Amino acid sequence: xxxxxxxxxxxxxxxxxxxxxxxxxxxxxxxxxxxxxxxxxxxxxxxxxxxxxxxxxxxxxxxxxxxxxxxxxxxxxxxxxxxxxxxxxxxxxxxxxxxxxxxxxxxxxxxxxxxxxxxxxxxxxxxxxxxxxxxxxxxxxxxxxxxxxxxxxxxxxxxxxxxxxxxxxxxxxxxxxxxxxxxxxxxxxxxxxxxxxxxxxxxxxxxxxxxxxxxxxxxxxxxxxxxxxxxxxxxxxxxxxxxxxxxxxxxxxxxxxxxxxxxxxxxxxxxxxxxxxxxxxxxxxxxxxxxxxxxxxxxxxxxxxxxxxxxxxxxxxxxxxxxxxxxxxxxxxxxxxxxxx
Amino acid sequence: xxxxxxxxxxxxxxxxxxxxxxxxxxxxxxxxxxxxxxxxxxxxxxxxxxxxxxxxxxxxxxxxxxxxxxxxxxxxxxxxxxxxxxxxxxxxxxxxxxxxxxxxxxxxxxxxxxxxxxxxxxxxxxxxxxxx
Numbered sequence: 001x002x003x004x005x006x007x008x009x010x011x012x013x014x015x016x017x018x019x020x021x022x023x024x025x026x027x028x029x030x031x032x033x034x035x036x037x038x039x040x041x042x043x044x045x046x047x048x049x050x051x052x053x054x055x056x057x058x059x060x061x062x063x064x065x066x067x068x069x070x071x072x073x074x075x076x077x078x079x080x081x082x083x084x085x086x087x088x089x090x091x092x093x094x095x096x097x098x099x100x101x102x103x104x105x106x107x108x109x110x111x112x113x114x115x116x117x118x119x120x121x122x123x124x125x126x127x128x129x130x131x132x133x134x135x136x137x138x139x140x141x142x143x144x145x146x147x148x149x150x151x152x153x154x155x156x157x158x159x160x161x162x163x164x165x166x167x168x169x170x171x172x173x174x175x176x177x178x179x180x181x182x183x184x185x186x187x188x189x190x191x192x193x194x195x196x197x198x199x200x201x202x203x204x205x206x207x208x209x210x211x212x213x214x215x216x217x218x219x220x221x222x223x224x225x226x227x228x229x230x231x232x233x234x235x236x237x238x239x240x241x242x243x244x245x246x247x248x249x250x251x252x253x254x255x256x257x258x259x260x261x262x263x264x265x266x267x268x269x270x271x272x273x274x275x276x277x278x279x280x281x282x283x284x285x286x287x288x289x290x291x292x293x294x295x296x297x298x299x300x301x302x303x304x305x306x307x308x309x310x311x312x313x314x315x316x317x318x319x320x321x322x323x324x325x326x327x328x329x330x331x332x333x334x335x336x337x338x339x340x341x
Numbered sequence: 342x343x344x345x346x347x348x349x350x351x352x353x354x355x356x357x358x359x360x361x362x363x364x365x366x367x368x369x370x371x372x373x374x375x376x377x378x379x380x381x382x383x384x385x386x387x388x389x390x391x392x393x394x395x396x397x398x399x400x401x402x403x404x405x406x407x408x409x410x411x412x413x414x415x416x417x418x419x420x421x422x423x424x425x426x427x428x429x430x431x432x433x434x435x436x437x438x439x440x441x442x443x444x445x446x447x448x449x450x451x452x453x454x455x456x457x458x459x460x461x462x463x464x465x466x467x468x469x470x471x472x473x
Binding site: 043044102103104105106107108112116120123127174177178181182183186187189190191192205206208209212213216 | 358361362365366368369370372375376378379380382383386387389390393412415416418419422423426430433437
Protein backbone atom coordinates (compact mmCIF):
# COMPACT_ATOMS: atom_id res chain seq x y z
CA UNK A 1 0.00 0.00 0.00
CA UNK A 2 2.76 2.38 1.08
CA UNK A 3 4.79 1.36 -1.97
CA UNK A 4 1.83 2.24 -4.20
CA UNK A 5 1.49 5.61 -2.48
CA UNK A 6 5.19 6.29 -3.04
CA UNK A 7 5.00 5.52 -6.73
CA UNK A 8 1.84 7.62 -7.04
CA UNK A 9 3.54 10.57 -5.34
CA UNK A 10 6.58 10.14 -7.63
CA UNK A 11 4.27 10.00 -10.63
CA UNK A 12 2.45 13.19 -9.56
CA UNK A 13 5.79 14.85 -8.90
CA UNK A 14 6.97 13.99 -12.43
CA UNK A 15 3.74 15.38 -13.90
CA UNK A 16 4.10 18.62 -11.87
CA UNK A 17 7.71 19.03 -12.98
CA UNK A 18 6.76 18.41 -16.61
CA UNK A 19 3.95 20.98 -16.42
CA UNK A 20 6.25 23.52 -14.75
CA UNK A 21 8.92 23.04 -17.39
CA UNK A 22 6.37 23.41 -20.17
CA UNK A 23 4.90 26.51 -18.54
CA UNK A 24 8.23 28.10 -17.74
CA UNK A 25 9.57 27.24 -21.19
CA UNK A 26 12.70 29.14 -22.01
CA UNK A 27 12.63 30.78 -18.59
CA UNK A 28 13.34 27.44 -16.97
CA UNK A 29 16.79 27.13 -18.51
CA UNK A 30 17.56 30.76 -19.22
CA UNK A 31 21.23 31.51 -18.43
CA UNK A 32 22.38 33.94 -15.78
CA UNK A 33 24.35 36.14 -18.16
CA UNK A 34 25.04 35.28 -21.81
CA UNK A 35 28.66 36.36 -22.42
CA UNK A 36 31.18 33.52 -21.90
CA UNK A 37 33.30 34.12 -18.81
CA UNK A 38 35.59 32.53 -16.27
CA UNK A 39 36.12 33.07 -12.59
CA UNK A 40 39.69 34.27 -12.06
CA UNK A 41 39.61 35.00 -8.34
CA UNK A 42 37.35 34.57 -5.37
CA UNK A 43 37.29 35.65 -1.75
CA UNK A 44 34.38 34.42 0.32
CA UNK A 45 31.13 35.14 -1.52
CA UNK A 46 32.80 37.57 -3.88
CA UNK A 47 34.21 36.44 -7.23
CA UNK A 48 36.02 38.26 -9.97
CA UNK A 49 34.79 37.26 -13.43
CA UNK A 50 36.71 37.83 -16.64
CA UNK A 51 34.68 37.90 -19.84
CA UNK A 52 36.16 36.23 -22.88
CA UNK A 53 37.29 38.83 -25.43
CA UNK A 54 38.20 38.12 -29.07
CA UNK A 55 41.88 37.40 -29.79
CA UNK A 56 44.10 40.46 -29.74
CA UNK A 57 41.79 42.71 -27.72
CA UNK A 58 43.83 44.83 -25.35
CA UNK A 59 43.78 48.17 -23.56
CA UNK A 60 43.07 49.41 -20.08
CA UNK A 61 40.98 46.75 -18.34
CA UNK A 62 37.43 47.69 -17.41
CA UNK A 63 36.11 46.60 -14.02
CA UNK A 64 32.32 46.58 -13.71
CA UNK A 65 30.87 47.05 -10.22
CA UNK A 66 27.25 45.87 -10.18
CA UNK A 67 24.70 46.69 -7.51
CA UNK A 68 24.66 44.77 -4.25
CA UNK A 69 20.85 44.84 -4.32
CA UNK A 70 20.39 42.53 -7.29
CA UNK A 71 22.31 40.17 -9.58
CA UNK A 72 24.94 41.48 -11.97
CA UNK A 73 23.60 39.91 -15.16
CA UNK A 74 21.05 42.67 -15.76
CA UNK A 75 23.98 44.05 -17.77
CA UNK A 76 24.16 40.80 -19.75
CA UNK A 77 20.60 39.43 -19.98
CA UNK A 78 20.47 38.86 -23.76
CA UNK A 79 22.97 39.09 -26.62
CA UNK A 80 21.01 41.99 -28.13
CA UNK A 81 21.05 44.21 -25.02
CA UNK A 82 24.27 43.10 -23.31
CA UNK A 83 26.55 45.94 -22.18
CA UNK A 84 29.14 43.39 -21.15
CA UNK A 85 29.31 41.77 -24.61
CA UNK A 86 29.96 45.20 -26.14
CA UNK A 87 32.67 46.07 -23.62
CA UNK A 88 34.36 42.66 -23.90
CA UNK A 89 34.75 43.18 -27.66
CA UNK A 90 36.64 46.42 -27.04
CA UNK A 91 38.86 45.73 -24.01
CA UNK A 92 39.63 43.22 -21.24
CA UNK A 93 36.45 43.25 -19.17
CA UNK A 94 36.09 42.11 -15.58
CA UNK A 95 33.17 42.15 -13.16
CA UNK A 96 32.76 41.69 -9.43
CA UNK A 97 30.07 39.11 -8.71
CA UNK A 98 28.89 39.77 -5.16
CA UNK A 99 27.33 36.30 -5.06
CA UNK A 100 24.54 35.49 -2.62
CA UNK A 101 25.61 36.96 0.73
CA UNK A 102 24.20 35.12 3.72
CA UNK A 103 24.10 35.78 7.46
CA UNK A 104 27.78 34.82 7.77
CA UNK A 105 28.67 38.24 6.28
CA UNK A 106 25.90 40.15 8.07
CA UNK A 107 28.47 41.84 10.34
CA UNK A 108 30.66 43.22 7.54
CA UNK A 109 30.47 46.99 7.04
CA UNK A 110 29.62 48.67 3.73
CA UNK A 111 33.28 49.72 3.39
CA UNK A 112 34.21 46.04 3.22
CA UNK A 113 32.47 46.04 -0.17
CA UNK A 114 33.29 49.52 -1.53
CA UNK A 115 36.91 49.50 -0.42
CA UNK A 116 38.32 46.13 0.58
CA UNK A 117 36.60 43.92 -2.01
CA UNK A 118 37.02 46.35 -4.91
CA UNK A 119 40.69 46.90 -4.00
CA UNK A 120 41.28 43.16 -4.02
CA UNK A 121 39.69 42.89 -7.47
CA UNK A 122 41.74 45.81 -8.83
CA UNK A 123 44.89 44.28 -7.38
CA UNK A 124 44.17 40.97 -9.12
CA UNK A 125 43.49 42.70 -12.45
CA UNK A 126 46.70 44.74 -12.17
CA UNK A 127 48.70 41.58 -11.44
CA UNK A 128 47.11 39.67 -14.31
CA UNK A 129 47.29 42.36 -16.98
CA UNK A 130 50.41 44.20 -15.87
CA UNK A 131 48.75 47.61 -15.54
CA UNK A 132 48.78 50.15 -12.71
CA UNK A 133 45.21 51.41 -12.91
CA UNK A 134 41.88 50.32 -14.32
CA UNK A 135 38.76 51.89 -15.77
CA UNK A 136 35.56 51.34 -13.83
CA UNK A 137 31.84 51.26 -14.48
CA UNK A 138 29.45 51.16 -11.53
CA UNK A 139 25.73 50.52 -11.87
CA UNK A 140 23.21 51.77 -9.30
CA UNK A 141 24.58 51.23 -5.76
CA UNK A 142 27.60 49.66 -7.48
CA UNK A 143 28.21 53.14 -8.94
CA UNK A 144 28.01 54.66 -5.48
CA UNK A 145 30.59 52.12 -4.32
CA UNK A 146 32.84 52.70 -7.36
CA UNK A 147 32.65 56.44 -6.66
CA UNK A 148 33.62 55.94 -3.01
CA UNK A 149 36.50 53.72 -4.14
CA UNK A 150 37.75 56.37 -6.58
CA UNK A 151 37.81 58.83 -3.64
CA UNK A 152 39.78 56.42 -1.47
CA UNK A 153 42.19 55.12 -4.13
CA UNK A 154 42.55 57.90 -6.71
CA UNK A 155 45.73 56.33 -8.16
CA UNK A 156 43.97 53.10 -9.12
CA UNK A 157 41.10 54.48 -11.23
CA UNK A 158 41.68 56.10 -14.62
CA UNK A 159 38.14 56.51 -16.07
CA UNK A 160 34.91 56.09 -14.12
CA UNK A 161 31.41 55.63 -15.54
CA UNK A 162 28.58 56.16 -13.06
CA UNK A 163 25.55 54.44 -14.55
CA UNK A 164 22.42 55.68 -12.72
CA UNK A 165 24.45 55.87 -9.52
CA UNK A 166 23.00 57.79 -6.56
CA UNK A 167 25.71 59.96 -4.97
CA UNK A 168 23.83 62.90 -3.42
CA UNK A 169 21.07 61.46 -1.22
CA UNK A 170 19.71 64.83 -0.05
CA UNK A 171 16.59 64.45 -2.20
CA UNK A 172 16.58 60.79 -3.20
CA UNK A 173 12.87 60.64 -4.07
CA UNK A 174 10.47 58.00 -2.87
CA UNK A 175 13.17 55.71 -1.48
CA UNK A 176 14.51 58.51 0.73
CA UNK A 177 11.04 58.84 2.26
CA UNK A 178 10.90 55.12 3.00
CA UNK A 179 14.45 55.18 4.34
CA UNK A 180 13.55 58.05 6.66
CA UNK A 181 10.75 56.08 8.30
CA UNK A 182 12.33 52.61 8.03
CA UNK A 183 12.77 51.14 11.56
CA UNK A 184 16.49 50.65 11.11
CA UNK A 185 17.32 50.09 14.81
CA UNK A 186 14.67 47.36 15.12
CA UNK A 187 16.00 45.84 11.89
CA UNK A 188 19.56 45.87 13.23
CA UNK A 189 18.47 44.21 16.49
CA UNK A 190 16.52 41.43 14.81
CA UNK A 191 18.14 40.56 11.47
CA UNK A 192 21.56 39.80 10.02
CA UNK A 193 20.47 40.51 6.47
CA UNK A 194 17.81 42.37 4.54
CA UNK A 195 15.97 39.59 2.73
CA UNK A 196 16.11 39.85 -1.05
CA UNK A 197 12.40 39.06 -1.45
CA UNK A 198 11.55 42.03 0.82
CA UNK A 199 13.78 44.36 -1.18
CA UNK A 200 12.19 43.09 -4.42
CA UNK A 201 8.72 43.61 -2.93
CA UNK A 202 9.60 47.17 -1.90
CA UNK A 203 10.64 47.99 -5.47
CA UNK A 204 7.28 46.69 -6.70
CA UNK A 205 5.47 48.50 -3.89
CA UNK A 206 6.59 51.98 -4.96
CA UNK A 207 5.23 51.30 -8.46
CA UNK A 208 1.82 49.90 -7.53
CA UNK A 209 0.54 49.64 -11.10
CA UNK A 210 3.80 48.17 -12.41
CA UNK A 211 2.67 44.55 -12.38
CA UNK A 212 -0.65 45.41 -14.04
CA UNK A 213 1.10 47.43 -16.74
CA UNK A 214 3.63 44.67 -17.28
CA UNK A 215 0.87 42.10 -17.68
CA UNK A 216 -0.94 44.39 -20.11
CA UNK A 217 2.24 44.84 -22.13
CA UNK A 218 2.75 41.06 -22.14
CA UNK A 219 -0.78 40.61 -23.48
CA UNK A 220 -0.12 43.11 -26.28
CA UNK A 221 3.28 41.80 -27.35
CA UNK A 222 3.57 38.13 -26.45
CA UNK A 223 3.51 37.07 -30.11
CA UNK A 224 6.77 38.91 -30.79
CA UNK A 225 9.73 36.55 -30.45
CA UNK A 226 12.22 39.30 -29.57
CA UNK A 227 9.88 40.66 -26.89
CA UNK A 228 9.39 37.23 -25.35
CA UNK A 229 13.13 36.60 -25.28
CA UNK A 230 13.83 39.80 -23.36
CA UNK A 231 10.72 39.38 -21.18
CA UNK A 232 11.74 35.86 -20.13
CA UNK A 233 15.32 36.92 -19.48
CA UNK A 234 14.17 39.86 -17.37
CA UNK A 235 11.71 37.71 -15.41
CA UNK A 236 14.56 35.29 -14.78
CA UNK A 237 16.62 38.16 -13.37
CA UNK A 238 13.73 39.57 -11.29
CA UNK A 239 13.07 36.11 -9.82
CA UNK A 240 16.67 35.88 -8.58
CA UNK A 241 16.74 38.21 -5.54
CA UNK A 242 19.79 38.74 -3.35
CA UNK A 243 19.93 39.33 0.40
CA UNK A 244 21.71 42.50 1.52
CA UNK A 245 24.22 42.02 4.39
CA UNK A 246 22.76 43.46 7.62
CA UNK A 247 25.42 45.89 8.80
CA UNK A 248 26.09 47.12 5.26
CA UNK A 249 22.34 47.74 4.86
CA UNK A 250 22.26 49.63 8.16
CA UNK A 251 25.08 51.88 6.93
CA UNK A 252 23.48 52.34 3.51
CA UNK A 253 20.28 53.62 5.15
CA UNK A 254 21.84 55.71 7.94
CA UNK A 255 25.12 57.01 6.46
CA UNK A 256 23.95 57.51 2.88
CA UNK A 257 20.15 57.86 2.70
CA UNK A 258 19.62 59.60 6.05
CA UNK A 259 22.86 61.53 6.71
CA UNK A 260 24.14 61.94 3.13
CA UNK A 261 27.73 61.56 4.37
CA UNK A 262 29.24 60.76 0.95
CA UNK A 263 28.34 64.15 -0.51
CA UNK A 264 29.32 65.91 2.71
CA UNK A 265 32.75 64.31 2.50
CA UNK A 266 32.46 62.83 5.99
CA UNK A 267 31.83 59.17 5.17
CA UNK A 268 34.34 56.96 6.98
CA UNK A 269 35.48 53.41 6.25
CA UNK A 270 35.51 50.84 9.06
CA UNK A 271 39.27 51.35 9.46
CA UNK A 272 38.90 55.11 9.83
CA UNK A 273 39.73 56.49 6.36
CA UNK A 274 37.68 59.43 5.13
CA UNK A 275 35.97 59.06 1.76
CA UNK A 276 36.98 62.47 0.44
CA UNK A 277 35.50 63.50 -2.94
CA UNK A 278 38.11 66.27 -3.30
CA UNK A 279 40.83 63.59 -3.51
CA UNK A 280 39.34 62.12 -6.67
CA UNK A 281 41.13 62.44 -10.02
CA UNK A 282 39.41 59.89 -12.28
CA UNK A 283 37.84 61.27 -15.48
CA UNK A 284 34.15 60.66 -14.89
CA UNK A 285 31.02 60.15 -16.97
CA UNK A 286 27.70 60.56 -15.18
CA UNK A 287 25.35 58.44 -17.29
CA UNK A 288 21.88 58.85 -15.86
CA UNK A 289 18.28 58.11 -16.83
CA UNK A 290 15.70 60.88 -17.22
CA UNK A 291 12.77 58.78 -15.92
CA UNK A 292 14.65 57.09 -13.09
CA UNK A 293 12.56 56.78 -9.90
CA UNK A 294 15.23 54.79 -8.00
CA UNK A 295 18.12 57.22 -8.61
CA UNK A 296 16.40 60.48 -9.70
CA UNK A 297 18.57 62.92 -11.70
CA UNK A 298 19.33 65.14 -8.68
CA UNK A 299 20.83 62.21 -6.79
CA UNK A 300 23.39 61.61 -9.55
CA UNK A 301 24.93 65.08 -9.03
CA UNK A 302 28.51 64.95 -7.76
CA UNK A 303 29.61 66.93 -4.68
CA UNK A 304 30.84 70.52 -5.22
CA UNK A 305 34.17 69.58 -3.64
CA UNK A 306 34.77 67.00 -6.39
CA UNK A 307 37.09 68.69 -8.90
CA UNK A 308 37.74 65.72 -11.19
CA UNK A 309 36.82 66.23 -14.88
CA UNK A 310 33.17 65.24 -15.30
CA UNK A 311 30.89 64.90 -18.33
CA UNK A 312 27.19 64.02 -18.29
CA UNK A 313 24.83 62.14 -20.59
CA UNK A 314 21.13 61.70 -19.83
CA UNK A 315 19.24 58.89 -21.54
CA UNK A 316 15.43 59.16 -21.79
CA UNK A 317 14.61 55.93 -19.98
CA UNK A 318 14.11 54.41 -16.52
CA UNK A 319 16.54 52.83 -14.07
CA UNK A 320 16.36 49.33 -15.56
CA UNK A 321 15.40 50.49 -19.06
CA UNK A 322 18.79 52.17 -19.44
CA UNK A 323 20.40 48.71 -19.43
CA UNK A 324 17.82 46.70 -21.37
CA UNK A 325 15.34 49.10 -22.99
CA UNK A 326 15.24 50.61 -26.46
CA UNK A 327 17.74 53.33 -25.49
CA UNK A 328 20.21 50.92 -23.88
CA UNK A 329 22.38 50.90 -27.02
CA UNK A 330 22.80 54.69 -26.80
CA UNK A 331 23.76 54.40 -23.15
CA UNK A 332 26.29 51.66 -23.88
CA UNK A 333 27.74 53.59 -26.83
CA UNK A 334 28.10 56.73 -24.65
CA UNK A 335 30.09 54.70 -22.12
CA UNK A 336 32.29 53.15 -24.84
CA UNK A 337 32.95 56.56 -26.45
CA UNK A 338 33.90 58.03 -23.08
CA UNK A 339 36.19 55.13 -22.18
CA UNK A 340 37.99 55.15 -25.53
CA UNK A 341 38.58 58.92 -25.64
CA UNK B 342 -21.82 45.91 -32.37
CA UNK B 343 -19.10 43.56 -31.03
CA UNK B 344 -16.37 46.13 -31.81
CA UNK B 345 -18.32 48.79 -29.96
CA UNK B 346 -18.53 46.53 -26.90
CA UNK B 347 -14.80 45.81 -27.09
CA UNK B 348 -14.02 49.52 -27.38
CA UNK B 349 -16.19 50.24 -24.36
CA UNK B 350 -14.36 47.56 -22.36
CA UNK B 351 -11.01 49.04 -23.37
CA UNK B 352 -12.18 52.53 -22.42
CA UNK B 353 -13.44 51.23 -19.07
CA UNK B 354 -10.13 49.40 -18.43
CA UNK B 355 -8.13 52.52 -19.29
CA UNK B 356 -10.23 54.66 -16.97
CA UNK B 357 -9.88 52.09 -14.18
CA UNK B 358 -6.11 51.94 -14.69
CA UNK B 359 -5.80 55.72 -14.59
CA UNK B 360 -7.98 56.08 -11.50
CA UNK B 361 -6.31 53.24 -9.59
CA UNK B 362 -2.86 54.44 -10.65
CA UNK B 363 -3.47 57.95 -9.32
CA UNK B 364 -5.04 56.68 -6.10
CA UNK B 365 -2.31 54.12 -5.32
CA UNK B 366 0.46 56.51 -6.34
CA UNK B 367 -0.86 59.07 -3.85
CA UNK B 368 -1.12 56.38 -1.19
CA UNK B 369 2.45 55.05 -1.49
CA UNK B 370 3.80 58.63 -1.41
CA UNK B 371 1.71 59.64 1.59
CA UNK B 372 4.00 60.25 4.59
CA UNK B 373 1.30 59.27 7.10
CA UNK B 374 0.84 55.96 5.29
CA UNK B 375 4.62 55.34 5.12
CA UNK B 376 4.97 56.18 8.81
CA UNK B 377 2.15 53.80 9.85
CA UNK B 378 3.53 51.03 7.63
CA UNK B 379 6.98 51.49 9.17
CA UNK B 380 5.47 51.21 12.66
CA UNK B 381 3.90 47.93 11.64
CA UNK B 382 7.25 46.66 10.28
CA UNK B 383 8.97 47.83 13.49
CA UNK B 384 6.46 45.87 15.59
CA UNK B 385 7.05 42.73 13.46
CA UNK B 386 10.83 43.09 13.81
CA UNK B 387 10.60 43.66 17.58
CA UNK B 388 8.44 40.54 17.82
CA UNK B 389 10.98 38.58 15.78
CA UNK B 390 13.83 39.73 18.04
CA UNK B 391 11.84 38.73 21.15
CA UNK B 392 10.96 35.33 19.67
CA UNK B 393 14.59 34.68 18.65
CA UNK B 394 15.82 35.57 22.15
CA UNK B 395 13.27 33.24 23.76
CA UNK B 396 14.31 30.45 21.39
CA UNK B 397 18.00 31.07 22.19
CA UNK B 398 17.24 30.74 25.90
CA UNK B 399 15.36 27.49 25.35
CA UNK B 400 18.26 26.06 23.36
CA UNK B 401 20.72 27.15 26.05
CA UNK B 402 18.56 25.42 28.70
CA UNK B 403 18.90 22.20 26.68
CA UNK B 404 22.67 22.68 26.33
CA UNK B 405 22.31 23.06 22.58
CA UNK B 406 23.83 25.76 20.39
CA UNK B 407 21.30 28.27 19.16
CA UNK B 408 20.99 29.66 15.64
CA UNK B 409 22.38 32.99 16.86
CA UNK B 410 25.48 31.24 18.20
CA UNK B 411 26.00 29.29 15.00
CA UNK B 412 25.74 32.51 12.98
CA UNK B 413 28.29 34.13 15.31
CA UNK B 414 30.67 31.22 14.69
CA UNK B 415 30.14 31.57 10.93
CA UNK B 416 30.90 35.29 11.21
CA UNK B 417 34.09 34.52 13.16
CA UNK B 418 35.08 32.10 10.39
CA UNK B 419 34.42 34.84 7.83
CA UNK B 420 36.71 37.17 9.82
CA UNK B 421 39.45 34.52 9.90
CA UNK B 422 39.07 33.94 6.16
CA UNK B 423 39.33 37.70 5.56
CA UNK B 424 42.52 37.88 7.64
CA UNK B 425 43.98 34.94 5.72
CA UNK B 426 43.20 36.60 2.38
CA UNK B 427 44.84 39.84 3.57
CA UNK B 428 47.92 37.94 4.76
CA UNK B 429 48.27 35.93 1.56
CA UNK B 430 48.01 39.16 -0.47
CA UNK B 431 50.75 40.75 1.63
CA UNK B 432 52.88 37.67 1.16
CA UNK B 433 52.33 37.78 -2.62
CA UNK B 434 53.27 41.48 -2.68
CA UNK B 435 56.39 40.73 -0.65
CA UNK B 436 57.34 37.87 -2.99
CA UNK B 437 56.74 40.13 -6.02
CA UNK B 438 58.95 42.85 -4.52
CA UNK B 439 61.69 40.28 -3.89
CA UNK B 440 61.41 38.84 -7.39
CA UNK B 441 61.56 42.21 -9.20
CA UNK B 442 65.25 43.08 -8.51
CA UNK B 443 66.21 39.52 -9.45
CA UNK B 444 64.27 39.78 -12.72
CA UNK B 445 66.07 43.02 -13.56
CA UNK B 446 69.46 41.34 -13.34
CA UNK B 447 68.31 38.23 -15.27
CA UNK B 448 68.95 38.15 -19.04
CA UNK B 449 65.89 39.24 -21.04
CA UNK B 450 65.91 36.11 -23.21
CA UNK B 451 65.36 33.91 -20.18
CA UNK B 452 62.02 35.52 -19.45
CA UNK B 453 59.35 33.82 -21.62
CA UNK B 454 57.07 36.36 -23.27
CA UNK B 455 53.95 34.28 -22.68
CA UNK B 456 54.64 33.90 -18.97
CA UNK B 457 54.91 37.65 -18.51
CA UNK B 458 51.23 38.05 -19.37
CA UNK B 459 49.99 34.77 -17.94
CA UNK B 460 47.14 35.31 -15.48
CA UNK B 461 47.94 34.84 -11.80
CA UNK B 462 46.35 31.75 -10.28
CA UNK B 463 42.96 32.24 -8.67
CA UNK B 464 43.04 32.76 -4.92
CA UNK B 465 41.57 29.33 -4.23
CA UNK B 466 43.49 27.73 -7.13
CA UNK B 467 40.24 26.57 -8.72
CA UNK B 468 39.41 29.03 -11.47
CA UNK B 469 36.06 27.95 -12.83
CA UNK B 470 34.83 28.22 -16.41
CA UNK B 471 31.28 29.43 -16.79
CA UNK B 472 29.48 28.12 -19.79
CA UNK B 473 26.71 29.96 -21.54
